[in-house]
Amino acid sequence: MKLEVINSPFSEEQVKQLNEVLANLTSQQKIWLTGYLSATASLQGIEAQKEISFNTAPVASSPTAVKQITILYASQTGTAQGLAKKYGEQLRNLGFEVSVSSMNDFKTNALKKLDHLLIVASTHGEGDPPDNAIAFHSFLYGKRAPKLEHVKYAVLALGDSSYEYFCKTGKDFDEQLEKLGAKRIVERIDCDLDFDEPAAKWFELVKEKLKEDGAVQELYKEEAAPTVAAPTTEYSRKNPFHAEILEKINLNGRGSNKETIHLEISLENSGLSYEPGDSLAIYPTNNENLVASLISALGFEEQAKINVGDISLSLKEALTDLLEITVLSKPLMEKIAQFTTNKEFQELLLNKEALKQFIHGRDLLDVVEAFGPFSWDPQSFVNLLRKLPARQYSISSSQSAYPDEVHVTIGAVRYEVDNRQRLGVCSTYVADQLEIGDKIRVYVQHNPNFKLPEDDKPIIMIGPGTGVAPFRSFIQEREERGAQGKSWLFFGDQHFVTDFLYQTEWQGWLKNGVLTKLDVAFSRDRDEKVYVQHKMQEHAAEIYEWLEQGAVVYVCGDKDNMADDVQNTLLDIISQQGNKSQQEAQEYLENLQKQKRYQRDVY
């Protein structure tokens, strides 16, 4: 019998090579080879062999050729983790041996045994690694990082191009692995918020390379496909659920500087499920007035026909529903540069600091108004723009308490730049445009890195402002479950009277014991400004006691100031109360992080 593609698990290339080799072998050599292959296969694990032996394919070639694939993710909100798990599953179905884990859970001494390494890394804020990647990131950059010449790797970077350090964490890993001697098998791809296509492209390339290295059976791929493909009824980023708004309340009292919208959204018949700590993504539309001003400044017709991808529609529709017009980024500015000879604009592009300053808080209308004339037409203009991404909000309800609902808590963003009021796209879409009964497009973004521990574990929740949202979900969940673990909330905002979000609910939970302790800090009620970290410091001894009892610490909310202040306070508390040096306190906290006892959802 001659080997052919149709009667074997081999590719055409392999069939050709094998046939060439087999043709030159004696019978004895063939028998020896059979024995050799069987023996090595059994070393790989009898289980694997058994499974394979049920298959129609006579011999599973992958065990011999395939290498161990390690997929590590650096994930803050769960997107990178979701992709990593999905890729792991697909590769496993292709017959590879795959392990998927967060960078935190990966033991660095296993680096020496690494074979193929795939990294999916998101970037957090100003180019920082996500919490679950900080330690691994610094290890690779540290003195103890080993040579990795034996490793083949590929990096998929996730980010948001409106940030200056776009995809920096992914870039870091890519560069550092190369420095350590590892071999890149596929060029890194940097994905913007609309990551599906570039990420899929990257994974296709990775698969091709792995197959070349590891001889993958096409047969498995076909079998595997159905289990990976999403069921058509599943609502997702690509296919958001049109959800009805059941309730909309501005939680802030009269006279507040803040406007925090509490939305109750129906998930009835959606099949969507979530856990405390997950986020709800909402697709907004752009503000009509802003769109009108932009089109008018561009000198285009609102009804001009253009194409976005395969869709043909009016310019107004495209700018309202599909494309992002409120966020500027360096790449976007560079693309715009092709359409203007404006000197000031070209100068701005060359001055990094000035560019950064200009981009901050400004939108496309500013550019169009300031730096004309432009040579674009409606189509070439829209071609520059990225898709309007969904905005994610921490879910503030528990599905155990509200089986058919999801609640979110959204702070309306409004500020003024150059005498024009700027509106946060999604927050003011929710605050100004939506009414009870309206429908919005949503999907659930799971966040495995912000999860309640076992019911008996104490939890410390630090969530000023809208950062309190997931903790409402936590406490609702614990109430439903009758969880016995202690809980402690630190909340803060500007004014007690107007800004104590969900005040009566917390008071109720404190009374019925679901919430054990509550401390609040209001910064603008008294002469001296009081923030959550001050309240933490006041209770330093007790916080440390809780930590020693195994408490899990959660921080949610403002990234720019609060998260650092809170972290430094935690370090202070650990070092003071535990009589530890700064270094030891740092290690204590890192250890907490490794044990998933220090979880952050900051934005």
Place this chain on the structure above:
Amino acid sequence: MVGKIVLPPQEGKPSDVEEIKAESNYLRGSLAETMQEELSSGIPDWDNRLMKFHGSYLQDDRDQRLERERKRLEPAYQFMVRVRMPGGVATPKQWLKLDELSDKYGNQSFKITTRQTIQFHGILKWNMKKHMQELNSVLFDTIAACGDVNRNVMCNANPYQSNLHQEIFELSSKISEHLLPRTNAYYEIWLDKEKVVDTQEEQEPIYGSLYLPRKFKIGMAIPPANDTDVFSQDIGLIAVVENNELIGFNVAIGGGMGMTHGDTATYPQLARLIGYISKDKVVDVCEKIMTVQRDYGNRSVRKNARFKYTVDRLGLENVKKEIENRLGYEFEEARPYEFKHTGDRYGWIKGEDGKYHFTLFIQNGRVKDFDNYPLKTALREIALIHKGEFRFTGNQNVVIANVGSRSKKAIDEIIQKYHLTDSDNYSALRRNSIACVALPTCGLAMAEAERYLPSLLEKIEAIIDDNGLHDQDITIRMSGCPNGCSRAAMGEIGFIGKGPGKYNLYLGASHTGSRLNKIYKENIGEEEILASLRPIIEHYAKERLDGEHFGDFVIRTEYVEAVTDGRYFHNRA
């Protein structure tokens, strides 16, 4: 060593407030702790009961109640703080502090009460201590401004008889100081004074540990002006003047305004004369009268606890005898007197001592900067240059008193600049109007008062003007509930709130404050109020006798029956 006060036994279980007082350790309760508690801007009810003795109580912005409930916010709790100001006299320096504090911690305004003091609204819990301390820095306190104790002692603000005013003001201060609770609680809680443990100072030589069964009010008047509504007081002191000199007082006891809708066992009552005393005895007489109420007032049912019910229950003569027993001497026979009015006389007046006094009409007693009428600013400017004093009147007005002739010019310039005399053009009806605070801050209010009366007046004024009565003094008073802070039961036209937009309409009180009014229409809205008043006002314009007041007219023409005793207030013909 002061003897411990033992109250005679009473029937019935003591009310909850009696228990709170008993356990309060002389008005301390757990206030020091609950004021520190950070998770609510309110305090528990039992502490709020004690808070009243400290001149304050917890309120909330009722306009926002439902809205806030939906927002998951507790009620917009805030404290009302009432200053103790015997005789209603404040120095310019004190005025400036009131002005400053209303901006700093309050709701940018303050309210002149119907008891010659001022109260702040909207003070938040965490500002309370600072607020109290700043008041203290200008020698104001708020002790006993509310609660079951003797309240702010009122005295005539009449600017004519300036020499008499000084004397009567000093007497009102003396009475106030004498009847002030002696507990150190106020100083500990608000002024950070050291805690006094078990010393004699801790005892209350006059009150005892349970204080009074209910609030207690004392007021003095100098005829012919009855601007303190002397008969509405638990003790009314009517000055007797001979040869332009104060010699003593006619004493009336057992007045009070409060009642409960639908409970005829509760009623407003006027104080009744029990005799005359010379002025040197007045402090002692007040003390002894008060101790009779301390011992015999109803401590079981709070709505029957005021002195008026004690007097009516025991009989006026018996109470008088008991007072005389305690005094060790008898009252002399009451001297003749005549009251002519209860209102204030506006504008500049030159007193007998040659000083000038300007009485300024302040609608509903609200001092704030209104749109197009920066009243508070104007008064602040006056306070900055004024060298005399400010006097608050029982009609919620203010007298810029004791102005020298040179200062008069400067103050008059400010008065002109801010058009403070525009109120001269108001109808006499409006200038004789009083409204309590009611909504949104008062927890007792059933209907609007201060926020509604001005617009209702506008509509009644149209009728008044049509009938040529623009300058006819008629007292008109509105209370948001039957507790009677505006003394509505003594208005020639009185409104007492029943529900949102609904009032009982009362008619027929005397213009001089010597007769209660009577219900004319029950539970009516604005349309019916106007429809009811129009024909009576028309009738009055046509057929009133010479000098006949509106309140007397409606009785003569039998719109209502005269109320000769509070006990008949609810009787219907």
